[in-house]
Amino acid sequence: MEKTKKAPRRSRLQLLLLIPIISGIVLSLSWCGRGIPDDRGTIMDTPIPSEAAQPSAEREPEASPDTSTTPETPVATNTPEPDPEPDPEPEPDPEPKPWELFSPHFLPETDPSSAHINYRYNIQVNGEIVDRYLHPEPLFFGMPDAYTGVRGITTFRGNNFRNSASYGTATITQGKLTDVYRLGAGSLGTWTGVGWSGQPSIIQWDYDVQQQMNLLPGKREKEGLVEVIQGAVDGYVYFFDLEDGARTRQPMWFGDPIKGGITIDPRGYPVLYIGQGDIITGKIGYYIYSLLDFKQLYFLNGYDSFAWRSWGAFDGNPLFDIPHDRLILCGENGVAYNIKLNTDYDRQAGTLAIDPEIVRYRYSTNMNTNRQLGIESSLSIFAHYMFTADNGGVVQCVDLMTFEPVWARDCTDDTDSTIVLDWEEENQMLALYTGCETDYQGLAYLRKLNAENGDLLWEHTYPCLTDRAVSGGLLGTPVVGQGDMSDLVIFWVGKLRGREGGAALVAFYKETGEVAWEKIMPYYGWSSPIAIYTEEGRGYIVVCDAAGRMFLVRGATGELLDTLHLGSNVEASPAAYGNMIVVGTRGQVIYGVRVT
Ligand SMILES: [Ca+2]
Numbered sequence: 001m002e003k004t005k006k007a008p009r010r011s012r013l014q015l016l017l018l019i020p021i022i023s024g025i026v027l028s029l030s031w032c033g034r035g036i037p038d039d040r041g042t043i044m045d046t047p048i049p050s051e052a053a054q055p056s057a058e059r060e061p062e063a064s065p066d067t068s069t070t071p072e073t074p075v076a077t078n079t080p081e082p083d084p085e086p087d088p089e090p091e092p093d094p095e096p097k098p099w100e101l102f103s104p105h106f107l108p109e110t111d112p113s114s115a116h117i118n119y120r121y122n123i124q125v126n127g128e129i130v131d132r133y134l135h136p137e138p139l140f141f142g143m144p145d146a147y148t149g150v151r152g153i154t155t156f157r158g159n160n161f162r163n164s165a166s167y168g169t170a171t172i173t174q175g176k177l178t179d180v181y182r183l184g185a186g187s188l189g190t191w192t193g194v195g196w197s198g199q200p201s202i203i204q205w206d207y208d209v210q211q212q213m214n215l216l217p218g219k220r221e222k223e224g225l226v227e228v229i230q231g232a233v234d235g236y237v238y239f240f241d242l243e244d245g246a247r248t249r250q251p252m253w254f255g256d257p258i259k260g261g262i263t264i265d266p267r268g269y270p271v272l273y274i275g276q277g278d279i280i281t282g283k284i285g286y287y288i289y290s291l292l293d294f295k296q297l298y299f300l301n302g303y304d305s306f307a308w309r310s311w312g313a314f315d316g317n318p319l320f321d322i323p324h325d326r327l328i329l330c331g332e333n334g335v336a337y338n339i340k341l342n343t344d345y346d347r348q349a350g351t352l353a354i355d356p357e358i359v360r361y362r363y364s365t366n367m368n369t370n371r372q373l374g375i376e377s378s379l380s381i382f383a384h385y386m387f388t389a390d391n392g393g394v395v396q397c398v399d400l401m402t403f404e405p406v407w408a409r410d411c412t413d414d415t416d417s418t419i420v421l422d423w424e425e426e427n428q429m430l431a432l433y434t435g436c437e438t439d440y441q442g443l444a445y446l447r448k449l450n451a452e453n454g455d456l457l458w459e460h461t462y463p464c465l466t467d468r469a470v471s472g473g474l475l476g477t478p479v480v481g482q483g484d485m486s487d488l489v490i491f492w493v494g495k496l497r498g499r500e501g502g503a504a505l506v507a508f509y510k511e512t513g514e515v516a517w518e519k520i521m522p523y524y525g526w527s528s529p530i531a532i533y534t535e536e537g538r539g540y541i542v543v544c545d546a547a548g549r550m551f552l553v554r555g556a557t558g559e560l561l562d563t564l565h566l567g568s569n570v571e572a573s574p575a576a577y578g579n580m581i582v583v584g585t586r587g588q589v590i591y592g593v594r595v596t
């Protein structure tokens with residue numbers, strides 16, 4: 001029998017507080033070029049890969065949560081320069097960075113080891129379950145704008161806060177949506193077109209990388225090409241030019257339904273990451289492909305013997321620890337994966353290979369016993385803390401440096417909507433927005449939590465229906481406003497009870513949870529609303545419904561500006577680049593829409 005760890009109590013909290021200090025000291029030693037002492041194993045008994053002591057050759061994060069323990073002044077040398085004049089004025093203390101102000105912990109009601117939550121978990125390294133884990137590198141995710149330097153949208157909602165599905169700004173003067181082009185998609189079994197959550201990725205490649213890939217003649221040479229990559233439930237990945245909708249490559253045959261969004265490597269490497277949504281061919285899992293030639297580089301089996309749930313789909317999108325070549329991924333099997341990719345991309349030669357090493361984390365709670373395990377939403381990360389929401393309605397914070405739970409909250413019902421994070425400068429607080437479905441009970445809860453401790457700051461409910469085929473409540477991911485709607489968070493709630501199964505597009509004031517505006521629509525939607533901003537910061541909401549309509553709404557006021565008919569059910573989430581919006585329908589059409 002394998003040992004199953006119970007969640008740590010208070011004494012473990014103290015250990016948690018010590019770990020950043022210890023790791024900071026270890027990393028400081030490493031960064032000072034002294035290497036890690038040979039007896040580092042006495043700090044933690046966990047096996048540490050040999051690269052632990054090697055400073056990464058790749059770009060380091062601009063700052064790290066551990067900088068407080070890193071000496072900021074040079075070490076004194078034997079030949080100090082004479083200081084000709086006294087220091088004029090002491091340097092003012094720099095403003096503390098958001099991650100320096102963020103120290104997660106649990107409250108009595110979010111204590112993982114409480115009787116109500118009863119958190120159990122294990123960590124597996126090199127195929128062995130270990131008692132403790134210390135991540136060998138300074139894993140760090142900062143503010144969302146720093147996630148990737150790629151021109152485009154590489155992952156579901158763009159970054160580690162999951163707060164943007166649009167790249168750049170748009171010029172919007174008329175408040176109109178225009179259907180510019182359409183591409184056909186197919187079907188596979190009962191799956192048709194593009195499904196939930198289905199966000200495309202959009203990228204302007206570096207020109208030299210563009211030359212190496214299997215693009216069609218004419219498109220490969222095009223200067224300023226912006227390529228859209230759309231996964232579909234028909235088993236294909238489609239590639240086309242954002243500008244005119246013409247194919248940039250032949251479609252890639254994947255062979256099984258792709259429900260979740262596909263992910264592009266945020267380093268601008270020609271690598272495609274695909275989660276499988278359902279089984280047609282007989283195997284299921286997560287895949288990595290070369291975009292040079294569509295060669296499959298890796299398959300991660302979703303039927304993982306380590307998993308506590310035997311369903312191997314991956315609808316959620318990963319995030320990348322770019323400086324250390326790592327991918328953080330969660331599956332419907334209830335496992336979180338930290339994958340050292342060991343990417344070998346020779347940009348001159350145009351060759352690509354990977355050789356993954358995997359650390360696995362599994363957990364369960366009382367909510368996952370009564371409801372279900374598995375993560376369909378996309379994970380979010382701040383500093384070295386991962387936030388996830390699962391099929392049992394568990395919203396939690398896990399320390400990726402140790403793979404230990406920090407806090408967990410019972411959020412009532414199946415939560416497939418992705419958590420969105422928001423740094424509130426005025427409150428010096430990281431906020432977390434989440435909402436659930438109505439699979440096990442009748443209310444869709446929309447909530448704001450304090451991401452530091454899982455404290456409930458406000459909640460709002462809508463009575464919703466779930467029938468045999470269609471979950472009600474929240475399936476789309478909320479928009480956390482910026483620009484002139486920076487005081488608002490917008491949710492799109494489906495299948496309202498007593499309102500003929502329609503939907504509410506509702507904006508709450510972030511601060512109070514009061515309704516700023518609400519629009520009741522006749523049809524529900526699973527598609528995520530997205531925000532598009534003008535250069536001046538004027539925000540617009542684009543949202544699609546199950547009747548195939550796309551709405552353009554003024555974010556600050558809720559005024560409906562335009563409606564475009566797309567012909568059939570939109571479950572997938574759009575993405576935008578400048579003035580162009582791309583979204584696929586279950587009606588086997590992918591649309592390019594211009595907002596003006
Ligand atoms: Ca679910």
Ligand SMILES: [Ca+2]
Pocket residue numbers: 414416437439471
């Ligand atoms: Ca559900």
